[in-house]
Amino acid sequence: MPKIQKLKNGLRYVGVPIKGTKTATILVMVGTGSKYENKNNNGISHFLEHMFFKGTKKRPNTLAISGELDSMGAEFNAFTAKEYTGYWIKVDSDKLESAIDIVSDILLNSRFNMKEIEKEKGVIIEEINMYRDNPMMFIEDLFEECLYGDQPAGWDTIGTKKNILRFKRKDFIDYLKSQYGVDNTIVCVAGNLKKRVKKQVEKNFKKLDGAKFKDKKAVQEKQDTPKIKIHYKKTDQAHLSLGVRAFPVNHKDEYILKILSIILGGSMSSRLFTELRERRGMAYYVRTQAEFYTDTGYLSTQAGVPVKKLEEAIKTILNEYKKVTTKLVSEKELQRVKDLFKGRMAIFQEASDNVASWHGRHIILRGKAITPDEFIKKVLAVKAKDIQRVAKEIFVNEGLNLAVIGPYRKLDLRLKV
Numbered sequence: 001m002p003k004i005q006k007l008k009n010g011l012r013y014v015g016v017p018i019k020g021t022k023t024a025t026i027l028v029m030v031g032t033g034s035k036y037e038n039k040n041n042n043g044i045s046h047f048l049e050h051m052f053f054k055g056t057k058k059r060p061n062t063l064a065i066s067g068e069l070d071s072m073g074a075e076f077n078a079f080t081a082k083e084y085t086g087y088w089i090k091v092d093s094d095k096l097e098s099a100i101d102i103v104s105d106i107l108l109n110s111r112f113n114m115k116e117i118e119k120e121k122g123v124i125i126e127e128i129n130m131y132r133d134n135p136m137m138f139i140e141d142l143f144e145e146c147l148y149g150d151q152p153a154g155w156d157t158i159g160t161k162k163n164i165l166r167f168k169r170k171d172f173i174d175y176l177k178s179q180y181g182v183d184n185t186i187v188c189v190a191g192n193l194k195k196r197v198k199k200q201v202e203k204n205f206k207k208l209d210g211a212k213f214k215d216k217k218a219v220q221e222k223q224d225t226p227k228i229k230i231h232y233k234k235t236d237q238a239h240l241s242l243g244v245r246a247f248p249v250n251h252k253d254e255y256i257l258k259i260l261s262i263i264l265g266g267s268m269s270s271r272l273f274t275e276l277r278e279r280r281g282m283a284y285y286v287r288t289q290a291e292f293y294t295d296t297g298y299l300s301t302q303a304g305v306p307v308k309k310l311e312e313a314i315k316t317i318l319n320e321y322k323k324v325t326t327k328l329v330s331e332k333e334l335q336r337v338k339d340l341f342k343g344r345m346a347i348f349q350e351a352s353d354n355v356a357s358w359h360g361r362h363i364i365l366r367g368k369a370i371t372p373d374e375f376i377k378k379v380l381a382v383k384a385k386d387i388q389r390v391a392k393e394i395f396v397n398e399g400l401n402l403a404v405i406g407p408y409r410k411l412d413l414r415l416k417v
Contacts, residue, residue: 001371002359007202009209010182014359014369015197016190018352024096024191025352026103026201027088029360031184034157035082035216035293042152043159044167044175046080047124051172052087053078054116056109062116065106072098075353080157083216083293084364090353093192097200100189104204107180114169124164131158135239135405136285138231139302143241143403146229147298153219181211188360191352219296221245226400226415230408238310238406242317243300244399249292249365255378256386257299257394261290262337263329263387264320265301269336271320272301280316282309294365299394300401307406311413314402322417324391328384338380345372 002016033045055061059068069076069089076089087107089099131137141156148154185208187201223245247253265272265288276283288301305313348354349372362370400415 001369001374004186004363004369005198007198007205009206011202011205011208012182012186012363013198013201014186014188014363015193016188016355016359017193018191018349018355021192021350021352022093023090023352024093024099024189024193025088025090025356026096026099027086027188027190027353027356027360028103028107029084029086029186029188029364030180031084031364032179033080033082033084034155034159035152035219036179036214037152037155041163041167041171041175042155043124043157043163044171045085045179046158047120047164047167048172048175049078049080049085049087050120050124051112051117052106052110054120055111055113056105057111058105058109059102065102068098069102074099082153082157084361086357086360088353088356093194096189096191096194096197100197100200100204108205108207112169112172117167117169117172121164121167124158125161128158128161128164135233135235135237136302136304139239139241139403139405140300142229142231142405143243143300143302143401146227146401146403147243147245148219148221148296151220152217153293153296178212178214180208181213182208183210184213184364186360186363188356188363190356190359221296223401224398226397227402228411228413228415229401229403230411231403231405232407232409233405234407235405236307237304238307238313238404238408239302239304240310240313240405241300241302241403242314243298243401244394244396245401246290246297246299246394247292248295248297251297253386253390254292254297255375256382256390257290257297259334259337259341259379259382260324260387260390261288261299262341263324263333264288266337267340271323272303272317275316275320276303276305276313280312282306282313282316292365298401310404310406310411314413314415318400318415318417321391321395324387325395325417327388329387331384334382334384334387338382341379342376345376348372
């Protein structure tokens with residue numbers, strides 16, 4: 001198992017060698033995101049992520065950063081989620097030293113020029129518009145808003161246009177000092193590693209120190225009746241997300257829920273994909289996913305269906321939810337799903353960026369390391385009776401939540417498993 005090592009300044013480091021690859025990925029994962037924001041600074045985590053690519057003392061502008069990375073043939077990006085933010089560069093392993101220098105430079109020496117901030121406001125406003133114009137992307141944000149309401153867990157990670165337009169340089173500096181520190185940051189390097197990688201990481205990140213960290217508020221999850229959230233949009237297709245509250249990471253039933261989500265809608269042979277697409281011809285995309293946060297979790301099914309067949313699609317999904325509460329999954333189906341998961345994990349681990357992401361994300365969320373093999377072992381131990389027990393627990397009428405995007409002002413629906 002890769003070991004979490006503490007560097008001299010307290011920063012956590014994980015090195016994960018991968019045999020047979022020519023690439024290496026450095027990922028810096030910080031344990032903060034939109035759930036750590038308040039009403040006035042919602043969106044700052046994501047905006048700050050953008051600003052790290054706008055120039056440092058050594059690399060004075062975006063072109064200097066991206067041009068150097070492009071000249072290395074690198075793949076690079078960043079992402080902001082509700083509980084973590086990540087910055088990564090994937091390169092030919094011979095270029096890893098330069099990649100480490102660049103990612104440390106942008107995180108420790110960014111200038112946050114006000115002129116660049118003002119320009120980036122327009123970029124992020126257009127990013128918001130892009131998400132809102134793409135129901136496949138927006139539907140899950142709407143579902144979480146339905147699920148959690150007006151609290152950080154229910155707000156969009158990207159923030160509001162009002163907040164984006166009023167952010168000043170001081171807002172970024174204050175948030176950086178509060179949320180970016182050695183105690184909630186991990187550097188993960190995966191792939192074809194050289195012997196001096198750890199020493200170089202220690203050297204490049206030595207200026208990173210502690211932060212005046214502000215923890216997130218506890219999520220309020222009380223629900224005693226089904227909830228429906230509608231976003232009116234003139235579309236030719238209705239997009240829906242229908243699901244229930246479930247479990248956080250490290251919960252004893254986490255792995256059972258993962259298998260349950262695959263059975264329902266995690267593959268082209270899954271129950272809901274087969275029922276909605278293959279048998280009824282009602283949808284092009286159908287997927288069920290299990291989402292796990294540190295303090296909450298849920299299972300949801302998304303699909304795009306004909307506007308006039310929305311109610312039929314909802315009933316079909318609810319019927320499949322009910323089936324797993326009343327009848328045991330067959331050993332044949334369960335084994336197929338386990339084999340599918342194991343095979344996908346094998347493919348996943350072939351890429352250094354995937355491996356770095358795996359370890360960074362799990363350490364941030366769990367507070368400890370778990371290898372893909374350990375995870376697989378726990379998934380393979382799931383039994384049919386475990387799935388039925390969990391299904392009975394989560395698929396209850398009062399826990400149902402439905403988000404819909406389409407040409408509806410209101411919907412006269414009765415949600416019942």
